[in-house]
Amino acid sequence: MIKSFLAAGAACFALCSSAAFGAEKPDLAIYGRLPQFEGVTISPDGSKLALILTDGEERLLAIRTLNGQTLAGVKAAKTKLRGVLWAGEDHVVMLSTQTANVFGLSGPAREYMMAVDFNLVTRKQSLLLRSQPESMNVILDRPMVRTVDGQPVVFVEGIHFFDNTGVNTLFRINLKDGATRMLDGGVRMDTDGWLVDAAGEPVAQSLYDGKKGRWSLRMKIGSSWKTVDEADSPMGSYGLSGFGRDGKSVLVWRTDDENNSILREYRGVGAHEDLPGDLDLSGLLHDPDSLGLLGGYTLKGDDLAYTFFDPVSQRAWDSVTKAFKGDRVSLASWSKNRRRVVVHVDSAVDGPAYALIDLDTKRASWLGEIYRGLSAEAVSPVRPVKYKAADGLEITGYLTLPKGRDPKNLPLIVLPHGGPEGRDSPGFDWWSQALASRGYAVLQPNFRGSEGFGWDFVKAGFGEWGRKMQTDLSDGVRDLAKQGIVDPKRVCVVGASYGGYAALAGATLDRGVYRCAVSVAGPSDLKKMLLSVRDAHNGSMSAAQRYWLRFMGADGIKDPDLAAISPARLADKVEIPILLIHGKDDTVVRYDQSQIMADALKKAGKPVAFVTLDGEDHWLSRGATRLKMLSETVAFVEKHNPPE
Structure with a gap:
């Protein structure tokens, strides 16, 4: 694809390709640093764009006209800018999060979201919910923007304290004068x-x-x-x-x-x-105007399908996708009348980019490629795979093959997803592409319990955490080896979150398959993980605990079966080198889960390396630490499972 970029103007960020390829392999930074585009949102009248840009580390909000003229820019600095939304034509609400301990609140640190209004006319920023009596200045969900008497009004869910208890409360904020009012819907402690x-x-x-x-x-x-x-x-x-x-x-x-x-x-x-x-x-x-349901989308097999109830709307969307034949197209944003549309275009050849479609003029223009320096030479081919688990259940997934190498007897990285009720999908994946660029085949299996394949497939994962959910991975290794695609003696397992647990379980529960394992923010002691979740909910059983226990097949936190599938309790069984990587600010799987595993391995005299990502959360939100994670992972697997 030929991609033309919007002019950077006063935004101070050069969007041209700057990363150089090495003599043989692409620079890991192409994949590991933050993408240069993290989001594009079009204004209600379709005349302006709000773009979240990065220089690989720090984020910037840029407001531009459609022809590339920069109207304003806001440096987010170290803030984790998560998204933006337009409130009329003159206001952009910026959503960011940070990890913090709040004075007066019990429990561990949490990830809090805040909203700031940026006024394009005055160039001033205003924190929403500031100075509200008996309330926090954080929000609980994405704001709802409405137009009332011709003025943009934002409704946000905040925390107001009644009798020292924080309650989800609705606030109304008029952006014209900043007037904020708490709405009385009746105090309900369980509102969510x-x-x-x-x-x-x-x-x-x-x-x-x-x-x-x-x-x-x-x-x-x-x-x-x-x-x-x-x-x-x-x-x-x-x-x-x-x-x-x-x-x-x-x-x-x-x-x-x-x-x-x-x-x-x-x-x-x-x-x-x-x-x-x-x-x-x-x-x-x-519909961005009436708010009525227009239709929806789903992944059917490996194809992303959009369905609209109205035939006219369906034809309009079909005309959008036809402009990018052979690519996977998804909606990013559209104007209030839905005639100007920003789409995310994922090309199997060139990687992902953003484009703008004008349905009135029937013109399409590129806004920019998402990964700076990514060329066709740095994108490895991905193909869907199917295989049978040991009990006959069909497992699907995706296999990324190193570009330019004969798919025979290749070294393999198994890269299981998190959740566990998540799923991998077709399209560009920066982590698997980075590993493939080093010469590895990469298998991303949608093991039992993964979503998107029907309720029966999800239920097949209940009670199989560390059991059949684990052997679904190694069954995929055996299938690829049987086809001659991979060398079964050169396989490592790498993953994050539940995928990190699966990596540790590959070293303790399903041994003899892998040469090394890398766990990024993976649970290691399931009882202690569940206890930390309970502590975060003031000692009560939470939905998250029940969700995990259902897959773990345990009756409760005290169930002795948890020890049997906790890698930290099985450290003496490890026979391969393990790398642990964990963000210090992780509020989902706490940092001590990797500390516990490291201590258990050291005590058992087993090989382990432990990398701490200072200031990093569960989602690898910071450029420097994300790249550090990738670099440490690649160096580790290259050492213990050389690709050549």
Whole structure:
């Protein structure tokens, strides 16, 4: 693809390719540093773009016209800028997070989100929810922007304290004058979500009792709030999924009595309708003006499919995808009238980029490639794979092959995903591409328990944490070896989060398959991990604990079976070198999980290396530490499993 970049102007970031290839292999920084584009959002009238840019480490918000003229820029410095949204044409709300211990709150450090309004006219920044009595200046979910009397108004879920207890509370903020008002929906200690209609009126409230594992939905009917549905949901709240087809009904993804996923549309007490199950949507699309449901999208096999209820809208989207034949196209942002569309284009040849489509002029233009310095020579081919697990269950996944090498007798890296109820999908993956660039084949298996393959496939993972979920990985190794694609004597396992656990389990529970293992933020002592989750929820059983216990097959934190699948309790069985990498600010899998594993391995006299990523979280959000993780991983596998 030919990619033309928007002019950088006063943004102070050069978007041209600057990384040089080595004599034989691409620079690891091409993959490991932060992508130069982290997001593109178009303004409501379609005349401006808000771009999150990086120089590989620090982030910048740039506001530009469609022809590339820079209107404003805001340096995010060390802030983890997570996203932006337009509030009218003159305001951009910036969303960022940071890890912190808050004075007066018990428990470990948490990741908090904050919202800042940037006024394009005055160039001033204003922290939302600042100076609110008995409230924190953090937000709990993505703000809802509405236009009321011609002015942009932002509704945010914040934390207000009643009797020393923090409660999810809805606030209304007029961006014109900054006036902030706490809305009275009735103090409900278990509130976990709100929905505000296009006119700026709160109309729905989701509640979840974590101790009982019970969810309920309240809607405003006339002038009063009424409970319209409730259900047991031990794995967590159903929450709210936006408005229905008329822009007034309320949508909730929930399960029926047989645990089938359904999308239910509520109109009031006793008035609801389940959308047809054959829609098979994993994500929803709402009109940016009316807020009504337009359709949705899902991954069907290896193809990303968008479905619109309206044939005119479907034809418009189909015309967008036709402009990038052979590439995977997904919606990033669109104008209020949906005539100007920003898309994410993933090319199997050139890698990912952003593009702008004008449906009125029928013109498409490139905004820029996402990874600086990435050329076709640095993108390895990816192909879908299928194989049978030992018990006959079909497992799918993706195999990245090193470019320019004959796919025979290759060294292999198994790269399991996190979750565990996540999944790998087709398209550019910076980590697997980096490993393939060093000469490795990379297998990303969607082991049992992964989402996106039906409820029965998810259920097949219950009780199989460290068991069949683990052997699903090594069954893939054996299948590739049987085909002659990989050398079974040259295999390592690398992963993050649950994938990090799988790497440690490959060294302790499913031995004899791997030559080395790299765990990034992986759990090692399951009982202590569950206890840390309990401590974060003030000593009560949380949905997260129940979610993990379901896959672990344990009755509770004290279940002795947890020790049997905890790598730290099995350190004496390790026969291969292990590298542990962990961010010091990880609030999902705490840093001490790698400390525990390192200590157990040292005590058992086993080979281990431990790399600490200072200031890093669970998601590898910082450029320098992300690149350090990748560099340390590559050096380790090259040492213990040479690619040549």
